[in-house]
Each structure stands twice: as C-alpha cells, then as structure tokens.
Amino acid sequence: MNVAVIGGGGREYALAKKLAQSTRSDIVYAIPGNDGMKEFAVTVPELSETDCRGIGDFCLDNDIQWVVIGPEASLEAGLADHLEELGVDVFGPKKHEAKIECSKAFAKDIMKRYGIPTASHRMFTDQDSARDYINETGAPVVLKKDGLAAGKGVIVAMDMAEALAGIEILKPEQDAPVVIEEFLEGEEFSLMVLVNGPYTHSFEIMAQDHKRAYDGDTGPNTGGMGVYAPVHHIDESLRQEAVDKIVEPMAQAMVDEGLDYFGVLYLGAIVTRDGVKVIEFNARFGDPEAQVLLDLMEDDFIDVLEKVKAKEPFSLNFRDGYKAGVMLASGGYPAAYEKGCEVDFSTVRADCAVSGLKQSGDAWRTDGGRVLLVTGEGRTIEEAVDAAYSNVAQITFTEGDLFYRQDIGGRALKG
Template sequence: MKILVIGSGGREHALAHHISQSEQVEEVFVIPGNDAMANVATVVRDIDETDQSKIADFASSYNIDWVIIGPEQPLIDGLTDVLTAQGIKVFGPNKEAAQIEGSKSFAKQLMKKYDIPTAAYEIISTKEQALAFLKNHSAPIVLKQDGLAAGKGVVVAMTEQDALNAIEEFYADGDTEVVFEEFLEGEEFSLMVFVNEEFIIPFDCIAQDHKRVYNGDTGPNTGGMGAYCPVTHFDPTILTKTNEQISMPISQAMKKEGLEYFGLLYIGVIITVEGPKVIEFNARFGDPECQVLLTRLETDFIDILNALEAKKPIQLSWSEDTVVGVVLASKGYPKSYIKGVSVEGYDGELDYYISGLKQDNGWKTDGGRVMLALGKGRTLEEAVHASYLNVERIKSDGLFYRTDIAHLGIKNNG
C-alpha cells in the first residue's frame, strides 16, 4: 500500500511516521513535506500543497491507495473534491463539509439548529454594530474572526479595552463577520473523532493543549505551544457525555444537512458547570495534539481507516506511557519573527517532530512553530521531565518555549 500525506508541519511529520510503521504500507510520500521528514517518508518538495492538479496527477501516476490531508487550507480549498472525482481515496472532508472549520458562523449556526451545547453567540458584520454590542455585553467576552486564522484569530477579552483593541484589529480592513461569544469558565481538552457520515470512532484518549503563548496560559492565542495525553484528572464520565452530547449529534447533524463528512473531526471542549460545551471544531487533527496522541496510539492507522470506511467498530490500543510535547517557536511568534536562525542539537531523531526547519548549511528556522520535543514516561511528571531534557538539547538564539506544559495535569493529579 502507498500513502500520500499532504502538508509540511509537525502534525504531518507525526502522521507520516505513524503510518510508515504499518506492515501494510510499502511507502509513504509527503507533499510538500519538509527537510526533516526524510527520516520517515519520501519528500516531494517540488509540488505545493495548493497545486491540486499536480497532486492529483502524482496520486494517479504513483498508484496512491490513500491520500491523507493534514492541514486545513487544502480541505477548505476543495482538494478532497478534486481527488475523489478522479477515484482517489481521501481521508479528509470535502469542501462543503470542511466549512465546520472554515466558517465559525456556519459551525455556530449548525450547533444552534441541532441543540449542540456551545457558548451563546452573536455574529456581527460591522465595526459600528460591534461597538454597540460591547456596550450591552461587558467583558470578559470572546471574539473570533470568521474563516481560518491558524489558531490565532481568537481573542479572549478579559477587559473592555481588550475587546475594543480586538474590534479595531478585526475590522481594520472594513466589514467582516466576527463571532462574539459569551466567556465560559472551565478547563478545556481536545477530542479527536474519526467520522464517516453518521458513523464515528472517537478516540478514547483525550489530550490537553496550551494555546496561549506564555507561561500560566497568558498572552495571545497561538496554534499551540504544547500538549500532553492522557488527561487523567477529569471525571471519566466526561468523555462519555461529550460523545453523547457532542460527537454523535454533530455527526448526525452533518449527515442530515447533506454534508458527506469523511475524515477526522477535532472537537475543542470546555467543561462547564452545565457540562461539556464546544469551543471549536476543526476538520483535521489538532497540532500539537496529533503528535502526542499518535505517539501513544498503538493501533495501526490503516486498520482504523479500513474500519472507518466499512463503518465497523474498532477498539483502539494505547501505550501505557504518558506523552508530553513542548513546542519550540521562533522568537516573536505568534506575531512577526525572523527566519533563518541556526539550530543545533537536532540530528533527525524521532524524539522531535519538525514543522519549521530547513537544511541550509545546517538546520535553520523556517517558520513560527519550529519543532516539538517529545517526552514519554510512566507518570506525567516523568514525561514532562523527559520532554524538557529533549528541549534542552536544542541550542538556538532564535527559539523560545513555555516551561509549564502540562501544568494543569500536574496540579490536578497532585
């Protein structure tokens, strides 16, 4: 079997690595990949992930059995539609179904229609309306840009000034849809669910990521500064409630709406006093949650795909280890940052998943989030220690990282 992974980040590095371990897989290709992925796959750097026709030609000429789309943009752009029209099997929803991530207003309206628990909201299109709304709705309040923003188009405004600053930023170029949500109190987690229309295979292991850029969950939102799994300090019934109240209903809702969803649905969940509620949906694996979850997952990914396609249940198997991942990011991220800074200490080891490195007389930074250092252990504390040992092996003047990844797990387990 030949597999083609689309994408160039740490999530795709982890997917390619996990899939390459399957005895059913002869070869894994990655388009466009990055220089570090050569340790697990054949990297095809001369095709861009936006070039749908070249990707389709490649998949046909190389007799690819499955195309697995990692990032959100190719899904939103309809790559799945182009490939399936040529008879190529794709893991990743089509353009219409991917709206659940591509449009926050679409997702909120779908949840409202089908009574799926989420924060109360208002969709506002002009700056004037937004300022008027703020006068009647005091902070804290959450503002979300409609459309894709790589995890950074969300402002949790704890003060009125924070909200005013966000309004100025979001409407700087004129009218646009912004979702204003009530602020929800509670702890968050990430649930991954394999979906084939109304049939689902939920992960029975959840992860917790860290969206804020600085220690103590402060600063602006990012694509994610670290993650760990499993999360053991929640009441075990929370996962059951989440699947009963969110995972199954949203899959059934999409089916009723005529959305042919086949792929991975990411559910960002917050546990409130009223129970689990949806923070956001993504139409693909979360990053960096994917890296820690797949490191712990022992079930063959191809077996999961086959079960999903046939709509047959499958019992997932997990390592007994706890897994922690710490993101090393370019200084300045999530705002402007400099590329091309030297990085030493990395030599292709699979204790790291790479999202922003390139070979140029040594390793140089080539993105905002550069790499994720993994750690495994029998306890969360052991895994945290192991991950930061791997962080310390990396030497660069251009990187920074949080020093408190998994702090909620350690606090609550204690």
C-alpha cells in the same frame, strides 16, 4: 501500497511517520513535506498543499491509494473533492463539509439549530455594530474571525479595552465576519473523532493543548505551544458526556443537513458548571495533539482508515503511560519573526517532531513560527513532563531566537 500525506507541518510529520510504520505501506509521500520527514517519507516540495490538480496528477502517476489531508487550507481548497473524483481514497472532508472549521458562523448555526451545547454568540459584519454589542454586553468575551487563521484568529478579551481593541484587529466586514462569543470558564480538553457520515469513533483518550503563547495561559492565541496525553484529571465520564451530547449529535446533525463528512473531526471542549460545551470544531487533526496521540497509538493507521471507511466497530489501543510535548517557537511568534536561525537538536532527534525547520548541509535553520515539538514519555505525567523539558535542555540555539512555555502539563500536575 503507496500513500500520501498533504502538508508540511508537525501534524503532517506525525501522520507521515505513523503511515511509514504501517506494515501495509510501501512508499509514503509528503506533499510538500518538510526536511524532517525525509527520514521516513519522500517529500515533494515542488507541489503546494493547495495545488489540487497537481496533487491529483501526482497521485495517479505514482499509484497512490490513500491520501491523508493534514492542513485546513487544503480542505478549503477542495482537495478532497478533486481526489475523490479521480477515484483516490482520501481521508479528509470535502470543501463544503470542511466549513465546520472554515466558517465559525456555519458551525455555530448548526450547533444552535440542533441544540449542541456551546457558547452563545452573535455574528457581525461591521465594526460599529460589533463595538456597540461589546459596550452593551461587557467583558470577558471571545472574538473569532470567521475564516481560517491558523489558530491565531481568536482573541480572548478579559476586559473592555482588550475587547474593543480586538474589533480593531479582526475588523469585521461584509465578506469577513467576526463571531463574538460568550466567555466560557472551565477546564479544556481536545478529543479526536473519526467520522464517516453518522458513524463516529472517538479516541479513547483525551489530550490537553496549551494555546496561549506564554506561561500561565497569557499572551496571544497560537497554533499550540504544547500538549500532553492522556488527560486523567478530567474524569472519563466527561469524555463520554462529550461523545453522547456533542460528537454523536453533531455527526447526525451534519447528515441531516445533507453533509457527507469523512475524516477526523477535532473537538475542542470545555468543562463548565453546566456541563461539557464546544469551544470549536476543526476538520483535521490537532497540532500538536497529533504528534503525541499518533505516537501513543499502537494500531496500524492504514487498518484504522479502512475500518472507518467501512464503518466497522473497533477499539484503538494506546501505550501505557504519558507523553508530553513542548513547542519551540521563533522569537516574536505569533507576530513577526525571523527565519534562518540555527538550531541543534541532534542529541534528541528521536524525540522531536519537526514543523518549521529547514536543513542546510549539516545544520538546521528555522523556517516558520512553531519549529519543533520536543517530547518526553513516562509512567506518570510528572515523568513525561520532566523528560520533555530534559530534552529541551539539550537543544542549542541563540538566546532570543526561540522561546517556549515552561508550564506545559501544569494543570495535570496540580491534579
């Protein structure tokens, strides 16, 4: 069968590669895709990821049977709604269901009403009220832009100066609310959940992302600077607690709210002294988690999609050992950065997931903020991290053009 992946980043690179490995796929289209995907997919750069009508026509013209939506912008644009109307099987929630990610206030409201453990919060639509609230409650505190912000609309303010500055940056307004949350302290993990109405299948392994830009979890939030899986220093009982007290109740809550969610639900969770709580929900695979988890997964991904569609029970199988990924990002990211800087990763090409690079002849040049996830694998987390950084060392670029964290996997290494 012909299948398509919507999007052009590292997550979509991983999805397209996984679908191309399926014994059931004939042609994999990546819309718009990126140059790194051309090795295993047909890219369609003339279509944007939010062009619902254009994508729908393309799917019908090319006999595409399954579409997997990668980015949140496509979900918010209503692409799943449009494709479903055309009779195309689509893995990704419809526009209203995607509000679980696209609106922090929407998600918080459901969690509060159904008793799903998360940080206490208030929503603000003007700067004065938000400022007064922070002056009253103090810091640390977390500020979140209500809409989509590519993982960068979150400010973790550890003191009053940062918190008040965050109000000036996020600028709460009537049509652009800001959610201010209680700061939760503890160990974080990511859990991917396949959802079809009340049916859920949580991944059997956890991953751990590194959101902050710089070593030691400092600097601004990003889309993700590195990842590893599985996470074994967080006990399996805590993953199961997340399933029992968060995942399954949330799926049922959405059904009770009249929502018909079909797709992956990303749970960003934190282990606190009061148990596991929700940091955030996303309506799509995590990036860079997808690049590691999908590679470790041994199952045929089309088979998995069809089992979720049919609400069949099954188990996912993952390779033994560990996989770690280090993100190379453009200098200046997540703020302003230059494009067009040359990168040579030819010696470790097989261990890289391309997200923001463009091919120019034989050369590769930067074309985004996060440009390349460099991975390594091993029997232990130490071996996997060492392999990833060994591969990073083989990549050549001009100093200052790119940067990366040097402490990926640090929490696991400490045990």
